[in-house]
Amino acid sequence: MNVPELLEAAGLLVPAEIATENDITVNDVWDYLAHDEWEVAFGLLEELGGVRPVPLGFWEKLATAAEQMQLERSAAWCHWRCYESRNGVIRADLTLRPAGESRRQTPFSGAGVLRPMWSIGNRAPMGGEALDIACLWVEFRPALGPGERSAVRLAPLAPSRWRHLRPGQLITMHEDRTVGGTAVVLEVQGPTATVAP
Template structure:
């Protein structure tokens, strides 16, 4: 399928009753598609997907459209949302340690590239912290500077190891044995019992 067909297919998966904060609906998407405003239609579909939990097929279709339009960040976001549809959502308030106190001296990408380790309460046989890996997506910022602060989403390598997390719990981020940042869990959404495509 080409881009307009993919966007039309994704539009058909959005319930007509949902709207963005600005009262835009899937009918507005159809208007943009009629005028070949594909990128605007894609952005609006992403917004609608953030308002209402949509299917894995919706996110996969949008990711393919974004890839065909060479919109790398949008494609990465749609793949990320597909992962969350399958495995659930973990959001946290992260503060990185300042450059003077940490190994990292450069900003980290906010687009799900970094796969740091996290101390989330597990212990090794000897009683030390057992670290678990999760990719990190910083909301509303392309980069997170040392000492910076952002709301982040986490995509665990093994989601079953993260089932015990609760809002308010403090977890620490590691890029080596030292603490690179501290996060407070804000939100946990379990995946639906059955994920449909």
């Protein structure tokens, strides 16, 4: 499929009654597609996909369209949303320790590249603290640096080990044995997609 076909197919997966805070609907997408404004239509679809859960196929089509348009960060975001559809959403408010108090001395990319360890209350077989790995996406910012704070999304490598998390729970981020940041869980949602065997 080419870009307009992918965007049209994604648009068909958005319920007509969904509207953004700015009253954008899928009808606005059709107008931009009719005028070959693909990037604008793509951006509107991305926004509509954040209003409420949409089918996994929506994000898959948008990811492919973003790759064809060479929108690297948007493609990464759509793949991230595919992961969340399959495995669930975990959002937290993360505060990094200042540069002098942790290993981190420079900002890191917010686009899901960093895979830190997290203390989330799990125990190791011998009874000690177990650390679990999750990729980290910084919301609404390209990067996050020492001492800074932002809402983040987490993509665990073993999602089943994270199912016990609840909003308000305190978890800690580790890039080595020291605590690199603390986070308060904001939201935990289960998967929205049915994964085929």
